[in-house]
Amino acid sequence: MSIKHTENSKPKNIAVLISGSGSNLQAIIDACESGQINGRISVVISNRPDVFGLERAANSGINTHVIDHKQFDSREAFDAELIKHIDATAADLVVLAGFMRILSGEFTQHYQGKLLNIHPSLLPAYKGTQTHQRALDDGTTVHGVSVHFVSPELDGGPVIMQARIPVHDDDTADSLAKRVLSREHVIYPQVVEWFCADRLSLDNNVIRLDQQVLHEPVIL
Numbered sequence: 001m002s003i004k005h006t007e008n009s010k011p012k013n014i015a016v017l018i019s020g021s022g023s024n025l026q027a028i029i030d031a032c033e034s035g036q037i038n039g040r041i042s043v044v045i046s047n048r049p050d051v052f053g054l055e056r057a058a059n060s061g062i063n064t065h066v067i068d069h070k071q072f073d074s075r076e077a078f079d080a081e082l083i084k085h086i087d088a089t090a091a092d093l094v095v096l097a098g099f100m101r102i103l104s105g106e107f108t109q110h111y112q113g114k115l116l117n118i119h120p121s122l123l124p125a126y127k128g129t130q131t132h133q134r135a136l137d138d139g140t141t142v143h144g145v146s147v148h149f150v151s152p153e154l155d156g157g158p159v160i161m162q163a164r165i166p167v168h169d170d171d172t173a174d175s176l177a178k179r180v181l182s183r184e185h186v187i188y189p190q191v192v193e194w195f196c197a198d199r200l201s202l203d204n205n206v207i208r209l210d211q212q213v214l215h216e217p218v219i220l
Contacts, residue, residue, distance in 0.1 A: 012039035012196040015091035017082070017099040018046045022053020023181065024097040024118060024188050029060050031189035039196040042089035045082065047101055063089075069101060079107040086111075093195055096150065097188070105152040113202040115150040116195070118188050120180050122146060122162055127155035132176040135167065143167050145180050146217065147191045149202045158207050160200065161187050163220040187220055 014032075016025050025044065031037045044057035047069045057064045065085055072078035078101075086094060096117040108115060121131040123146040135143045144164040151157035163183035167176065194200035199210050207214040 009038055012092040013042040013090050014039050014093045014095055015086045015089055016041055016044045016095045016097050018044060018053040018097050019048050019100040020051050020053060020098045022056045024184055025053050026056050027185040027189050028192055037193045037196050042091060045085060075104050079104045083110055108150050108152045117150045118147050118184055119155050120145050123159050132173040141167050143176055145184050147187055158205060159217040160191050160207060161218040163187050
C-alpha cells in the first residue's frame with residue numbers, strides 16, 4: 001500500500017493530540033522518521049501533564065504543549081485554546097491518538113476533512129469506552145479497530161480503514177486490547193501516509209482514496 005513520494009510533494013505538518021502513553025503517537029513518529037509518511041509532527045499537545053507520550057515526543061525533538069482541560073470553565077473555551085495552538089503550527093492534519101476528550105462541534109467543524117481518530121472497535125459497533133469487554137459480553141467472534149474522519153457525533157464520521165481480529169474462547173479484555181493495539185500501530189500510520197501523500201480526502205462526507213469514492217472501509 002505504500003507509495004514513493006514525488007520530488008515535488010510537500011511534507012505535511014501534523015498535530016497530534018494525546019492524553020496518555022502515546023503508543024500510536026510513537027508509531028506515527030517512526031513512520032515519519034522512516035519516510036513512510038511524507039510529513040513531520042509539528043506539535044504534540046496533551047490535556048494531561050506528565051504523560052509518557054510527551055516524553056516520546058521530546059525524545060524525537062518534537063515540540064510539546066500541555067493544555068490542562070481542568071483549567072477551563074467550558075469545553076468550548078478549552079477547544080478554542082487547542083485551536084489557537086494547533087493553527088499556530090500551520091497544521092495540515094490533526095491526529096487524535098488516545099485523546100480522551102469529547103470535542104465540541106466548533107472544533108470538529110474547524111478541522112473538517114483533516115481530523116482523524118482511531119477507535120478500538122469495528123465501528124459503528126461499540127462506540128464509547130470499554131469496547132473490548134462489551135464485545136466479549138456480547139459473544140462477538142470478530143473484533144478490531146477503525147480509523148475514521150471525525151464528525152461532531154461521538155466516534156462518528158466516515159470510516160476509512162479497519163483491521164479485524166478473531167475473538168478466541170479464552171480471550172479477556174486485556175488480551176483483546178493487546179492484539180487490537182498491535183493492529184492500531186499498523187493502520188493508523190497507513191491512513192496518515194495516504195493523507196499526507198494527497199491520496200485521501202473527505203468532501204461532503206464522502207471519502208475518496210486515489211480519487212475514487214470509498215464506499216466501504218479498507219480492510220486490513
